[in-house]
Amino acid sequence: MTVVEQMLETYPKDLGQVDQGKLSACIQACIDCAQACTACADACLSEDKVAELTKCIRDNLDCADLCDTTGRVLSRHTGYDANLTRTVLEACAAACRTCGDECERHADMHEHCRICAATCHRCEQACQALLDSLGPIEQPREPA
Amino acid sequence: MTVVEQMLETYPKDLGQVDQGKLSACIQACIDCAQACTACADACLSEDKVAELTKCIRDNLDCADLCDTTGRVLSRHTGYDANLTRTVLEACAAACRTCGDECERHADMHEHCRICAATCHRCEQACQALLDSLGPIEQPREPA
Amino acid sequence: MTVVEQMLETYPKDLGQVDQGKLSACIQACIDCAQACTACADACLSEDKVAELTKCIRDNLDCADLCDTTGRVLSRHTGYDANLTRTVLEACAAACRTCGDECERHADMHEHCRICAATCHRCEQACQALLDSLGPIEQPREPA
Amino acid sequence: MTVVEQMLETYPKDLGQVDQGKLSACIQACIDCAQACTACADACLSEDKVAELTKCIRDNLDCADLCDTTGRVLSRHTGYDANLTRTVLEACAAACRTCGDECERHADMHEHCRICAATCHRCEQACQALLDSLGPIEQPREPA
Numbered sequence: 419m420t421v422v423e424q425m426l427e428t429y430p431k432d433l434g435q436v437d438q439g440k441l442s443a444c445i446q447a448c449i450d451c452a453q454a455c456t457a458c459a460d461a462c463l464s465e466d467k468v469a470e471l472t473k474c475i476r477d478n479l480d481c482a483d484l485c486d487t488t489g490r491v492l493s494r495h496t497g498y499d500a501n502l503t504r505t506v507l508e509a510c511a512a513a514c515r516t517c518g519d520e521c522e523r524h525a526d527m528h529e530h531c532r533i534c535a536a537t538c539h540r541c542e543q544a545c546q547a548l549l550d551s552l553g554p555i556e557q558p559r560e561p562a
Numbered sequence: 563m564t565v566v567e568q569m570l571e572t573y574p575k576d577l578g579q580v581d582q583g584k585l586s587a588c589i590q591a592c593i594d595c596a597q598a599c600t601a602c603a604d605a606c607l608s609e610d611k612v613a614e615l616t617k618c619i620r621d622n623l624d625c626a627d628l629c630d631t632t633g634r635v636l637s638r639h640t641g642y643d644a645n646l647t648r649t650v651l652e653a654c655a656a657a658c659r660t661c662g663d664e665c666e667r668h669a670d671m672h673e674h675c676r677i678c679a680a681t682c683h684r685c686e687q688a689c690q691a692l693l694d695s696l697g698p699i700e701q702p703r704e705p706a
Numbered sequence: 707m708t709v710v711e712q713m714l715e716t717y718p719k720d721l722g723q724v725d726q727g728k729l730s731a732c733i734q735a736c737i738d739c740a741q742a743c744t745a746c747a748d749a750c751l752s753e754d755k756v757a758e759l760t761k762c763i764r765d766n767l768d769c770a771d772l773c774d775t776t777g778r779v780l781s782r783h784t785g786y787d788a789n790l791t792r793t794v795l796e797a798c799a800a801a802c803r804t805c806g807d808e809c810e811r812h813a814d815m816h817e818h819c820r821i822c823a824a825t826c827h828r829c830e831q832a833c834q835a836l837l838d839s840l841g842p843i844e845q846p847r848e849p850a
Numbered sequence: 851m852t853v854v855e856q857m858l859e860t861y862p863k864d865l866g867q868v869d870q871g872k873l874s875a876c877i878q879a880c881i882d883c884a885q886a887c888t889a890c891a892d893a894c895l896s897e898d899k900v901a902e903l904t905k906c907i908r909d910n911l912d913c914a915d916l917c918d919t920t921g922r923v924l925s926r927h928t929g930y931d932a933n934l935t936r937t938v939l940e941a942c943a944a945a946c947r948t949c950g951d952e953c954e955r956h957a958d959m960h961e962h963c964r965i966c967a968a969t970c971h972r973c974e975q976a977c978q979a980l981l982d983s984l985g986p987i988e989q990p991r992e993p994a
Contacts, residue, residue, distance in 0.1 A: 421738045421741065421742050421821070421825055422741060422745075424821045425741070425742055425745035425746065425749070425818060425821060425822070426745070428749065428816075428817035428818040428820075428821060429745070429748075429749050429752070429818065430749055430752055430753055430816070430818070431752045445741065449737050449738075449740075449741055450709045450737075452737075453709065453710060453713070453733065453737055453777060453781055454709050454713055456777075456778050456781040456782070457710075457713035457714070457717070457781040457782075458713065459911075460717075460781060460782040460783060460784050460908065461713070461716065461717050461718055463784045463904045463907060463908060464717070464718055464719045464783065464784040464904065465718055466901075468900055468901050468904060469898075469900050469901060472640050472641060472895045472896065472900060473640065473641030475640075475895055476638050476640045476641040476892065476895060477641065477643075479634075479638065479891075479911075480634075480635050480638065480646065482778075483630075483631040483634050483635060484631060484635075484650070486627075486631070486774065487627040487628060487630070487631040489741060489744075490623075490624075490627050490744050490770075491624050491627060491628075493741055493744040493745040493748060494620050494623065494624065494744070494745075494748040495748060495752070496616050496617065496619075496620045496748050496751045496752040497616060497617030497620040497621065499621075499660055501656065502624065502653075502656050502657060502660055505652060505653040505656045505657075506628070506653050506656075506657075508649060508652075508653070509646075509649040509650050509652070509653040512645065512646055512649045512650075513646060513649075513650075516643055516646055528716075528718070529716035530713060530716040530717065530718070532716075533709070533712045533713060533716060534713070537709055565882045565885065565886050565965070565969055566885060566889075568965045569885070569886055569889035569890065569893070569962060569965060569966070570889070572893065572960075572961035572962040572964075572965060573889070573892075573893050573896070573962065574893055574896055574897055574960070574962070575896045589885065593881050593882075593884075593885055594853045594881075596881075597853065597854060597857070597877065597881055597921060597925055598853050598857055600921075600922050600925040600926070601854075601857035601858070601861070601925040601926075602857065603767075604764065604861075604925060604926040604927060604928050605857070605860065605861050605862055607760045607763055607764060607928045608760065608861070608862055608863045608927065608928040609862055610757075612756055612757050612760060613754075613756050613757060616751045616752065616756060619751055620748065620751060623747075623767075626922075630918065633885060633888075634888050634914075637885060637888040637889040637892060638888070638889075638892040639892060639896070640892050640895045640896040672860075672862070673860035674857060674860040674861065674862070676860075677853070677856045677857060677860060678857070681853055760928050760929060761928065761929030763928075764926050764928045764929040765929065765931075767922075767926065768922075768923050768926065768934065771918075771919040771922050771923065772919060772923075772938070774915075774919070775915040775916060775918070775919040778911075778912075778915050779912050779915065779916075782908050782911065782912065784904050784905065784907075784908045785904060785905030785908040785909065787909075787948060789944065790912065790941075790944050790945060790948055793940060793941040793944045793945075794916070794941050794944075794945075796937060796940075796941070797934075797937040797938050797940070797941040800933065800934050800937045800938075801934060801937075801938075804931055804934055
């Protein structure tokens with residue numbers, strides 16, 4: 419059992435109707451993807467043709483931040499709010515898609531981009547799978 | 563001029579059609595709100611009736627993470643992607659609304675919740691104002 | 707091979723004299739520990755006796771932030787600076803020791819604290835092992 | 851009064867012997883510096899001669915992460931631990947010094963580096979001033 423699974427297993431209250439397998443897979447995918455994107459941004463920085471990789475680096479940095487935050491939000495169950503979780507998962511999936519597509523474009527040239535693209539696409543899918551399992555959207559309160 | 567405004571002013575390339583005033587106001591609101599939420603979570607922790615504030619603490623922690631990440635994404639302009647910005651701003655506004663409403667409920671009892679609620683609502687409005695200025699939504703690519 | 711190891715393997719320049727096994731183990735320990743601490747803070751929040759766990763929650767939050775940042779700094783190799791790495795590792799080890807000791811005190815009562823304590827102590831050891839492998843301290847420039 | 855000062859003012863328990871003015875100044879310096887470094891990394895990425903700025907970008911990213919974490923740790927007072935605070939402040943001051951010195955080298959060429967260098971040096975000084983006010987070092991427990 420991974421640490422993520424152990425921490426989920428020992429949460430002292432009811433986790434509600436969330437799919438525990440999809441939740442722990444998504445948390446793990448988020449923390450793996452955050453690290454891969456941080457490392458890929460740095461690997462791009464060290465490439466001789468860094469000037470061709472500036473959009474890739476920016477997408478890596480955004481994706482790392484989104485995945486980090488999503489992994490944290492998903493690790494909290496007290497006072498759980500499905501609507502907030504849904505919005506955060508959508509933002510994370512969007513960041514992973516953008517970054518994964520950009521890394522993909524450089525995958526033939528740079529092994530780090532190839533691995534990072536695969537990690538981003540896995541994380542996007544894990545976010546989407548968890549989103550699909552959360553059920554129908556409740557109507558949010560209108561913004562003031 | 564604030565540091566946020568100075569950094570925006572000295573960005574070496576064109577910032578595109580974004581409203582610079584709304585952008586710098588939103589970045590500032592995000593970093594102020596992230597700090598207020600971190601401090602409010604801790605102030606709640608030190609209250610004698612902490613058991614009544616656990617949802618508030620959780621909302622504070624989520625909101626701090628979302629605001630932090632949003633302030634970072636908005637501070638990046640290279641390879642700008644309006645659709646990603648929009649999704650992140652929506653997630654941040656949702657976190658600020660949830661946290662601001664929860665803090666509001668404790669504002670009569672706890673001064674830190676009153677200040678944090680006001681900071682969250684200001685940040686929600688700054689996100690909304692920037693969102694409104696970003697113009698019509700482009701159709702995102704279908705997820706794989 | 708883990709994602710951390712793959713990203714390290716594909717870094718395009720020379721990694722210098724750092725011990726790659728100890729480096730990847732430390733990055734992995736940091737990201738696991740950051741997640742465990744975030745989850746443990748939340749699990750503590752949901753305990754009926756949360757009032758007895760406020761120091762534990764605070765230590766969890768500090769440790770999560772330090773481990774997150776350390777995992778990021780260690781994932782960057784471009785323009786590597788052994789002195790900065792050393793200082794960051796010392797701060798991370800200190801946070802893990804403080805948090806691991808505090809969680810340990812609650813390990814008999816709370817399974818999440820028991821697992822989190824073990825994760826913190828593993829991370830402290832991984833930081834220490836990497837620190838030991840970095841060799842003699844160079845004299846830092848005097849602060850202004 | 852800034853939001854940082856208001857949150858400090860409304861903390862419900864005793865803050866101990868810490869110098870409140872130096873503490874709020876340091877928190878503010880950390881969050882300003884984190885934002886400036888994130889923006890400077892991105893501005894460097896958009897420079898035509900980005901290949902000459904890769905160490906600067908890396909230092910910016912490290913400094914942003916350290917300042918973010920330090921601002922968070924300093925915003926927490928419950929279960930305060932002077933030794934951990936000291937270690938974190940030392941790591942943050944080291945990151946600010948490294949980044950400020952590197953940005954300084956590019957200050958004549960790039961306005962964003964000039965502003966970022968000044969922000970880093972202000973943050974280093976704020977960390978040092980708070981460190982100096984924390985009093986004599988207690989002997990930490992030996993690592994296991």
